[in-house]
Amino acid sequence: MSATEWLIAVLAVIGGLFSIVAAIGLIRLPDVYSRLHATGKSSVTAVVFLMGASFIYFAYSHGWAVWKLLLVIIFVALTTPVAALMIARSAYRTRVPLDKRTHHDDLESYYDSLAREAQRKQAAHSPQQGKSRADKRGTADAENRSGRTPQTNR
Amino acid sequence: MLNTILTGVLMMIVLSALLCCYRVFAGPTLPDRVAALDTLGMLLIGFIGILMIIQDTTAYTEIILVVGLLAFAGSAALAIFLERGDLFERD
Known part of the structure; x- marks a missing residue:
């Protein structure tokens, strides 16, 4: 394996680890708001690393860059925080309860x-x-x- | 060697997608399920990206774009629906 293939492999493994972090946060954290905190950032980071690996692979092996993959990175990085914000706002406005260990609620x-x-x-x-x-x-x-x-x- | 590592990455993504499916089915509230489905869409994007490297084709880039668009539109529509009870004003 050449150095570029090692770079691709490392980027892909980092992306897979971030997706596992997102899933574990989704399973383990106590309420909706903390779950959104875990997934909203980790899934975007996973997609950025995986798409970066794919982009580098096609630029390296085929010799031409697939710019749509970078477009996907930009699009995902723009829209996923907005989606997480909308889900959290709808959850709070429909009075989804916070976890019992929460001791400070500024919006209440x-x-x-x-x-x-x-x-x-x-x-x-x-x-x-x-x-x-x-x-x-x-x-x-x-x-x-x-x-x-x-x-x-x- | 690269193919082996990428197959391992695919298995990691499938594992996290299964954990997300657990949250979709067992989530105590409805926003939990919406958040899990949003994460599932992001994982699907990463999965197709790695699959493109393994199969050595660029035919799936449009599919990735459309899946990202649909994940965002679905999450936004479900969030608005949960908040207001309807998507479009009918006054």
Whole structure:
């Protein structure tokens, strides 16, 4: 094996190790948010190393570079953190519980104050009008959409 | 030699995909399953990348792009669906 093939092998093994780290984090960590912390970074790193190995292999053995593989690296590195953020935000807004060992939740007071504010303004301004839609869609949903009503100013 | 190492890497990726499948089936909440499916898409991208080296072909690059796109779109759509209850506004 030449030095370039060793480089390819090392990159591929590092990528495989990072994928195993992502899977072990997904299995072992206690709640959704820490699991997203494990997978959101490790899977991107695994894909970057594996695609780098593939790119180097084709540039070395065929003599022409497959630029689509670098495009995949850029695309994955851009989109996976966004997907992890959206999953974590939807989990928090649908009140998926945190682990019992969590001792600090900065967003809790913020969301509680938002819910109380929306409830107070709804009760003060339109006692019979805004009730049907809010009851139909649930409390978490009413918070999310409260920016659309003209009374609240989020 | 290189083929042996790459086959070992494929086995590592398959092992982690099996662990992700455990989380998909046994996940206590729905966002757990969505996160596991997102990770499964990323692992599938890496798997096809290594398979391209082993089979010595560049025919799968478009498949990698499409799988990445679909993994992101699926995760985003599922997250929005879990958050709001519907994907498109019908007011």
